Amino acid sequence: MPKPYPKEFRDDVVRVARNREPGVRLKQVAADFGISESCLTNWLKRADVEDGVKSGTTTAQSAAERELRKRVRLLEQENEVLRRAAAYLSQANLPGK
Template sequence: MPKPYPKEFRDDVVRVARQREEGVTIKQVATDFGISESCLTNWIPIADRDAGIRPGPSAADAGERREAKRRIRLLEQENEVLRRAAAYLSQANIAPQ
């Protein structure tokens, strides 16, 4: 996966794309900045969500959700380990002596 562009760069490119003059296409703006047209067309809706122009989760919300899912997965793994340990120990306690 290629290294992501810095946020300041993405913000500048999106700003220029929004303020482009009549007759200047998104493709020309992308070419001027050395990125692909599809990259720029992906950045514009993301910037709109972050600015509150479009509905949907912002980048911060997505980061929090990703972190919460990671934490839930870790807790589920810990819970499974404890469940297995409890089952093992309960079997050891009822074994005939």
Template sequence: MPKPYPKEFCDDVVAVARKGEALLKQIAKDFGISEGCLSNWMKKADIEDGARPGPTIAESAELRGAKKR
């Protein structure tokens, strides 16, 4: 199972990546995460911000709750 990172850490890394001042590969290396992990965080952030289609975290949680019933 992947190592959980605090939400604040993820948000900070995504903010740095969105500035576009460095390659994603270098940003991931600087923060000690994989490039794939950073890419996934960026995709999730885009969905949360409405820039990319897909279910938000709240919608996903709601669906999981409905499936358990």
């Protein structure tokens, strides 16, 4: 997988693409910066979501969701350990042992 472009570079390319002269196609803007047209299209879509122009999940929301999923996974593991410990200790207290 190729190394991602720096955020500053992506922001500059998106700014130029949004403010291009009438008649200049996205394909030409992408070629001028040495990227593919599909890459530029994806950057524009992501920028629209980040700027609130289009609905979607922002980078901050994605990061928060990732953190929440990690926390849920950890809590589920802790709960499983406690459940097993409780089952083990309840068997240890049975008469005849």
